[in-house]
Amino acid sequence: MDAPVRELSFAQAIYEALAIAMEADPRVFLMGEDIGVYGGAFQVTGDLVHRFGAERVRDTPISELGGAGVAVGAAVTGMRPVYEFQFSDFATLAMEQIVNQAAKMRYMLGGEVSVPLVFRMPCGSGTGAAAQHSQSLEAWFAHVPGLKVVEPSTPHDAKGLLLAALEDPDPVLVFEHKLLYKMKGPVPQGHYTIPIGEAATVRQGRHVTVVASAIMVHRALEAAETLAQEGIELEVIDLRSLRPIDSRTIIESVKKTTRLMSVYEGVKTLGIGAEISALIAESEAFGYLDAPIVRLGGAECPIPYNPELEKAAVPQVPDIVEAARALAGGRT
Amino acid sequence: MDLMEKAMSSAEVRANLPEAYRRLSPDQLKQALKKMHLIRLFEEGAEDSYQRGLTYGTMHLSIGQEASAVGICAPLTDADTITSTHRGHGHCIAKGADPKKMFAEFFGKETGYCRGRGGSMHIADVKTGNLGANGIVGGGLPIAVGAALSMKLQGKDSVSICFFGDGANNEGAFHEALNMASVWKLPVVFVCENNQYGMSTSTERSTAVKNVADRAVAYSMPGVIVDGNDFAAVASASMAAVDRAKRGEGPTLIECKTYRTRGHSRSDRNRYRTKEEIEAWVQRDPIPRFEQELIGLGFLTAAEAEEIRAAAAAEIDEAYEFAKASPSPDPADVTRFVTTV
Known part of the structure; x- marks a missing residue:
């Protein structure tokens, strides 16, 4: 029970x-x-x-x-x-x-x-x-x-x-x-565990794999809702563990969707997105890619105070919608 | 001195002796002397094997500091823990490690304490309560406080000993660790082995107080200065601090004034100190001093002293041969032991 x-x-x-x-x-x-x-x-x-x-x-x-x-x-x-x-x-x-x-x-x-x-x-x-x-x-x-x-x-x-x-x-x-x-x-209620090292596919989709974590999962899901109305289906993977990373879930998803985007709040360069891109580039999923990989990460700056600047420093829902739409390349 | 002591009855002599001589049995004192020899011979052997190209990397010798390591560990059991430093061979042997496994580690062998993954700077022996040498100056200080907190939370009647050098007393970790240990009244003994130089920089040039022990007052704990080359003085100070810790009265800072007669590490050219200074400290070598004292007090005969030295030499020779004959780790295992699961 x-x-x-x-x-x-x-x-x-x-x-x-x-x-x-x-x-x-x-x-x-x-x-x-x-x-x-x-x-x-x-x-x-x-x-x-x-x-x-x-x-x-x-x-x-x-x-x-x-x-x-x-x-x-x-x-x-x-x-x-x-x-x-x-x-x-x-x-x-x-x-x-x-x-x-x-x-x-x-x-x-x-x-x-x-x-x-x-x-x-x-x-x-x-x-x-x-x-x-x-x-x-x-x-x-x-x-x-x-x-x-x-x-x-x-x-x-x-x-x-x-x-x-x-x-x-x-x-x-x-x-x-x-x-x-x-x-x-x-x-x-009560005791249960989520295994460390297992990602979760939180939304199924055919066109673009979006790998995100933490707050970016919610933003990606919101973007997926918007794009679904245009016929673009995002598959959203919640990474959950960064180390060890669940390569298999990402690889299988990319083989299905043929397009990969990572969304993360840390500074874009040399970040989580680089690792996700590389693991796909090194895997059998590379041959399935129909478009260059896209990384949507934090801006190359410290987090600013002003609320508009602060928003501009990390990916927001419209950024994800725009990037994913472009990546889908008109496929619906 | 000998004549004067012989004139007194042995009871009179003992009543005036340092605590260590009253609390340790003759057997324990002989064991302590043997450990000092083991440390010295281990390190001389290490130095020799390095010069002959049998070992790799670097090493930090504690030659001249043996009384501090062995004296501090004299009142400890395997239930008590130590954290050690990059200059940690002495602490390791003092706490009861097997020189075979130490030499094997030094040679990077699978039979070593760390299966060849750690080397000289990371030798540990968890079974005898040695949580490890440390490559980071000051790295062991908060860890020792954590071990003490652990003992307190588990209701254990044990103490955590934290060895560090004079160099570490200017690390933030020193101050954070002493403060927390004092605020929480934890069973820790902080042992600064002040060998007067952090690599090449003397304490006069690096430290705003004359004695590291002076800093104890800032953390509301006793600061005790001892002659670190005097086994009995060190062991007596350790006993008092361990007793205090076990009574739940909190930490003590002991400063052992000592000297390393070798350089900081293999790269040291001794440009920062004089031959005369080194020679003056060689004259204060803690091992013959302890030996003579034991003989003078009647705890040991000259013949027994020679037997102890010979037994230690045989043990080190055997350890060396064991290490040389041991297998190296399999390169296929390079990522073993990174995580438990």
Whole structure:
């Protein structure tokens, strides 16, 4: 029997995953800046401090490098820490521990340890927080062997991917787009996981494969609605995991549609789109392509403050509609 | 000195001895001496094998610092953890590692502690509580705090020891780690092995305080300075800090004043210090000093001292041969161990 399904916000879904994991596993504990009585900068941890106490919902000093390193040390000695970066931009302060320690420890030690930790990474633009609180840096981390990187687009997947991350033996970075926190969607009660490394085809279509993640999935779906009225059918793939990446789902889709577009918020150059393009170029799907691959990524600039500039810096629905229409090349 | 001590009854002598001599059994003291020899001989062997082209990459020798590694680890059990540094061979042996597997790692062999993936700078021995050397200056500091938090959350009666060098005391990680450990009253002992140079830059030129231990006051913890070449002084300070940590009173910062008589690494030409300075520290070699002290106190005879040294030499020879004869990893396995699943 399937678990009852309710409407929850993305933030509530994450909260629920954390609570389920903490109830089930005494090794799971949370650390981060203002995650206790404040409830987290985005009110994700909410009242967890009252449910589980300040030892397990631990406010840290503003010390991202130290906090990330404490998580690494706890992870290799029998705990399952979740460290919340208040904004994923602040992970730049902790790159040493994330990239040199968490990611490499297992390999450097010849497999003698695992590093089961979760870094929660609120990301993305659209909140008027400007250049140092709005970045989409997930491709940086996805470049590092030893890290796993996931990026849910719905409350359902946010809960399932976080629960999978909490049970994974390796370091997992969960990128949470800030504009999604208030978005509501159906979420089953109780425990379930979404496997790390599996994309989801969220809309079937014949003409163009659109690969997106996080907020861009919703924009791509909206664009698909518009184009459907013109007879252009987009197939929308929600990447969900950046590392490991689900090449097979993308390859099979491109073989069917013969056209590929990637849509992502990170800066276009050397980003996720380059990887998606390359994996198709290297695969048997290359021979199926009927048009050059299109990348729709963030502009080559920091995220600006002015709302019109901010919108201009990342792909919006009309951009996707226009690019996909051009790519479809009149096919209907 | 010998005559004076012989004149006193052994009970009188012991009552005035440093804590370490009162708490450690003669057997434990002999083990400590043997470990110091093992470290010295391991590193001399490492140096020799490098010069003969048997090894690869770089290495950082701790010759001259053995009393610090062994003294700090004297009160520890396998349930206590250490985080180590790029100059970590001594910590590893002090914590109980097998020189065979260390030499094998040094030679990049599949039988090494890290199956040849880590090399000198990443040797770890998780079973004896050694969470690993570290190639990043200051990298182990927050990790040690995490291990201590883990012990506290799991209700374990263990301590986390964090070795680092004077160079690390100017990394942000040092300050973040000490602050968090103090705020949360965690069972950590921070051990700065101040060998006076971060590569070529002296602490006078790099550090705004005279002693690294002076920084303890900023984090409301005791800052203890010891002669890092004096085994008993180091071990006694470690015992006090470990006891304090286990009583739940929080961290301590111990500064072991010491010296590496070799260069920073293979590339070092010793342009930043004088031969006289090095020679003065060679004269303060912690190993003969400890040996003489043990003999003087009647814990050891000269003949036993020689046996211990010979046993250590035989163990290192055996380790070296084991490493040489061991297989290299299969290149087909290059991406093994990146993730668990």
